[in-house]
Amino acid sequence: MDFNLSEERQMLQDGLRRMLVDKVDTKAIARGDTAWSAETWQALTEMGVIGALFTEEQGGFGGAGFDLMVVFEEMGRAGAPEPLLETLLAGRLIAELGSATQIEQLDEVIAGEVQMAFAHSEPGSRYDLERVATNAARDGDDWVLTGRKSVVTNGGEADQIVLSARVSGAVSDREGLALFLVPKGTEGLEIRDYPLTGGGRGAELAMEEMRLPGDALLGEAGDALPAIERTVARGSAAQCAEALGLMERIRDLTVTYLQQRTQFGQPLIKFQALAFRMADVLIEIEQARSAVINLCGHLDADPTTRELHVSAAKQLVGATAKLVVEESIQMHGGIGITQEYDLAHFARRLTMVEHRFGDALWHLGRFARLRAA
Amino acid sequence: MDLTYSEEYETFRRDLRGFLEARLPKRLADKVRLGQRVTKEDHEEWHAILQERNWLAGHWPKEHGGAGWDAVERHIFEEETTRAHAPRIVPFGVMMLGPVLMKFGSDAQKAHWLPRILNGTDWWCQGYSEPGAGSDLAAIKTTAERDGDHYVVNGQKTWTTLAQYADHIFCLVRTSKEGKKQEGISFLLIDMNDPGIEVRPIHLIDGGAEVNEVWFKDVRVPVENLVGEENQGWTIAKYLLTHERTNIAGVGFANEALANLKRIAALEHQNGRPLIEDPLFAAEIARLEIQLMAMATTNLRVVSAAAGGNAPGVESSMLKVKGTVIRQEINDLTRRACGPYAMPFVSEALEAGSNVEPVGPDYAAPVSGRYFNNRKLSIYGGSNEVQKQIIAKMRLGA
Numbered sequence: 001m002d003f004n005l006s007e008e009r010q011m012l013q014d015g016l017r018r019m020l021v022d023k024v025d026t027k028a029i030a031r032g033d034t035a036w037s038a039e040t041w042q043a044l045t046e047m048g049v050i051g052a053l054f055t056e057e058q059g060g061f062g063g064a065g066f067d068l069m070v071v072f073e074e075m076g077r078a079g080a081p082e083p084l085l086e087t088l089l090a091g092r093l094i095a096e097l098g099s100a101t102q103i104e105q106l107d108e109v110i111a112g113e114v115q116m117a118f119a120h121s122e123p124g125s126r127y128d129l130e131r132v133a134t135n136a137a138r139d140g141d142d143w144v145l146t147g148r149k150s151v152v153t154n155g156g157e158a159d160q161i162v163l164s165a166r167v168s169g170a171v172s173d174r175e176g177l178a179l180f181l182v183p184k185g186t187e188g189l190e191i192r193d194y195p196l197t198g199g200g201r202g203a204e205l206a207m208e209e210m211r212l213p214g215d216a217l218l219g220e221a222g223d224a225l226p227a228i229e230r231t232v233a234r235g236s237a238a239q240c241a242e243a244l245g246l247m248e249r250i251r252d253l254t255v256t257y258l259q260q261r262t263q264f265g266q267p268l269i270k271f272q273a274l275a276f277r278m279a280d281v282l283i284e285i286e287q288a289r290s291a292v293i294n295l296c297g298h299l300d301a302d303p304t305t306r307e308l309h310v311s312a313a314k315q316l317v318g319a320t321a322k323l324v325v326e327e328s329i330q331m332h333g334g335i336g337i338t339q340e341y342d343l344a345h346f347a348r349r350l351t352m353v354e355h356r357f358g359d360a361l362w363h364l365g366r367f368a369r370l371r372a373a
Numbered sequence: 374m375d376l377t378y379s380e381e382y383e384t385f386r387r388d389l390r391g392f393l394e395a396r397l398p399k400r401l402a403d404k405v406r407l408g409q410r411v412t413k414e415d416h417e418e419w420h421a422i423l424q425e426r427n428w429l430a431g432h433w434p435k436e437h438g439g440a441g442w443d444a445v446e447r448h449i450f451e452e453e454t455t456r457a458h459a460p461r462i463v464p465f466g467v468m469m470l471g472p473v474l475m476k477f478g479s480d481a482q483k484a485h486w487l488p489r490i491l492n493g494t495d496w497w498c499q500g501y502s503e504p505g506a507g508s509d510l511a512a513i514k515t516t517a518e519r520d521g522d523h524y525v526v527n528g529q530k531t532w533t534t535l536a537q538y539a540d541h542i543f544c545l546v547r548t549s550k551e552g553k554k555q556e557g558i559s560f561l562l563i564d565m566n567d568p569g570i571e572v573r574p575i576h577l578i579d580g581g582a583e584v585n586e587v588w589f590k591d592v593r594v595p596v597e598n599l600v601g602e603e604n605q606g607w608t609i610a611k612y613l614l615t616h617e618r619t620n621i622a623g624v625g626f627a628n629e630a631l632a633n634l635k636r637i638a639a640l641e642h643q644n645g646r647p648l649i650e651d652p653l654f655a656a657e658i659a660r661l662e663i664q665l666m667a668m669a670t671t672n673l674r675v676v677s678a679a680a681g682g683n684a685p686g687v688e689s690s691m692l693k694v695k696g697t698v699i700r701q702e703i704n705d706l707t708r709r710a711c712g713p714y715a716m717p718f719v720s721e722a723l724e725a726g727s728n729v730e731p732v733g734p735d736y737a738a739p740v741s742g743r744y745f746n747n748r749k750l751s752i753y754g755g756s757n758e759v760q761k762q763i764i765a766k767m768r769l770g771a
Binding site: 030031032121123124126127128131150151171172192194195196197198202204262263264273274322326329330333334336337338339340344347348351352354355356359361362364365 | 502505507508509512531532575576577578580584641642643644645648651653654657701705708709711712713714715716717718719720732733741742744745746748749751752753756757758761
């Protein structure tokens with residue numbers, strides 16, 4: 001039993017924290033002036049941070065759950081909206097399923113030279129991973145895809161999109177899914193991109209008889225769901241770790257504010273009613289940390305165990321995110337909802353954690369169903 | 374005990390419904406329904422329409438141009454107008470200053486200012502909070518020093534809602550530093566066009582700019598703009614906060630927000646079925662509806678007592694806490710109901726006529742912004758912590 005970071009991970013954490021401090025222009029993001037910064041991306045790649053998300057065989061130097069945790073917690077602490085999660089999702093799918101030729105592309109992915117996106121969710125799918133209506137049909141050697149993908153993070157900026165489609169079966173069958181590698185500018189692919197609440201950009205993708213060559217297929221046609229679930233579990237772990245960093249940053253901002261702001265002749269933290277509520281926030285953040293540790297430690301467990309931890313962490317982190325956001329804003333008062341104060345960006349970004357891969361309520365139900373099965 | 378409205382009230386409700394059907398412009402109702410931003414001109418248009426029936430300030434006495442409504446009629450008005458998606462009445466003149474002038478103003482002040490509120494000549498805003506005086510409102514530092522026939526005002530107000538539209542501001546100012554801090558405050562009416570006033574917008578977390586900083590540098594205000602006695606301002610402020618704040622529970626808003634949530638939950642799908650059929654999600658809606666049904670009756674108990682002549686005291690604070698929390702919880706669940714489509718942040722889509730299409734369904738466009746923006750409900754008008762302190766003092770001997 002050891003809950004300390006290894007020396008390598010400790011160095012990664014220290015380095016990242018030093019590098020990211022003051023790097024993220026939270027005010028510009030909150031104003032909508034920028035979605036993410038190419039300069040920060042450059043700095044991340046120069047540090048080799050992307051390599052920490054992949055195993056040695058894949059060309060990285062980490063890839064375990066706790067590597068993800070270290071990296072994404074620091075991204076969260078800084079409020080960094082750079083699309084690292086998209087590289088993790090798309091890159092891991094290529095690494096796990098790709099042909100020899102496709103895997104060659106991983107070098108530039110890990111070097112951060114290309115932007116990636118994972119296009120899976122659709123207007124009617126909400127958080128259900130098996131629900132895919134986008135259709136892929138064989139035509140000679142080619143594939144022809146028609147359908148829509150919704151709120152694809154980094155979709156408009158990606159050089160390569162890993163995109164899911166259905167080759168057979170009904171819309172919610174577990175069988176019948178396939179993944180494709182779609183380069184930017186493919187004919188028949190229409191993209192509308194837009195800013196996201198909390199930074200970064202999203203995109204709506206419309207495929208109208210989009211033709212792809214046979215070698216665009218990633219892995220076996222029809223059997224992609226287990227890999228998608230495995231990858232989304234990793235993505236959920238990364239996202240939960242990011243949320244944890246955001247929570248701690250918000251906690252620090254709020255505690256400092258309570259110590260400095262004086263009303264009725266004393267600092268707000270001296271009002272027991274507020275101090276007790278802040279103590280609750282601290283307790284709940286530690287609970288969330290433990291849930292994230294549980295998930296990161298079980299990413300390579302059997303699917304049932306892994307998915308239980310996915311839902312446990314997502315439920316707890318989602319619920320805690322709401323508590324942290326709402327209590328912090330309330331204890332700040334009006335300043336807590338102004339765009340020019342750092343909390344605005346952190347609160348928005350933390351809240352949006354619930355809107356990807358499932359919110360607290362959805363995962364509560366899923367956990368109960370998984371336990372009952 | 375009788376939970377039904379009298380026939381007189383039901384007649385009023387029918388009359389009101391007919392009026393809203395005939396006179397509320399669809400363009401305005403659509404904006405409100407879709408969560409789009411309502412402009413100054415929109416507000417003015419709606420105020421003028423209401424005033425055709427003396428309903429802009431229906432709760433004012435008839436002698437001052439109101440309709441003489443009691444608390445129940447006022448409640449019915451709020452219920453029906455929110456149901457019809459009418460723009461809210463801008464409260465600063467009608468709900469706040471008007472009643473203050475009727476109670477504390479001189480005859481000359483009443484004769485001058487009250488008609489101008491009703492006919493739209495003046496747009497008022499409220500100069501209360503300051504950077505160092507939030508919950509601790511009596512800590513205000515903006516000074517008004519007597520100089521002949523004028524007060525000279527220096528200082529800064531903040532969180533001033535819609536000051537960018539206003540041509541007048543009613544202010545709490547410090548006229549004395551003697552004694553308790555509550556004892557040196559006065560209530561002053563100031564023309565926003567006076568030299569020395571500067572309005573700076575504060576952008577909020579949802580991208581909108583509804584609040585402002587208002588700066589005063591050597592602003593000269595005629596002494597006849599003092600309301601009540603010098604150093605009586607705290608009494609006036611308290612009167613305004615405790616006596617004139619019906620609809621503090623926001624039952625109408627909450628009803629409308631709940632109906633919107635149910636509509637969205639019926640349109641959104643999860644696992645191939647309407648979200649509203651998901652037992653967990655349905656339970657969350659039910660939990661809020663149960664709370665709201667009870668709060669509506671709590672509100673009516675207070676309204677009914679007020680119509681009978683009892684000024685609400687601690688009940689206002691109870692309704693404020695419960696009402697704001699319920700509305701915030703409905704906003705929270707509405708954001709969840711929209712799933713991933715709560716993520717796009719396309720501010721322009723909230724401007725009617727911008728031609729920028731929302732991403733995803735139109736009902737999803739305002740939900741995140743509204744969730745964040747409405748965190749203000751438990752902060753402004755006396756934070757919920759301040760309300761609990763009032764309850765503790767008045768009821769618990771704290």
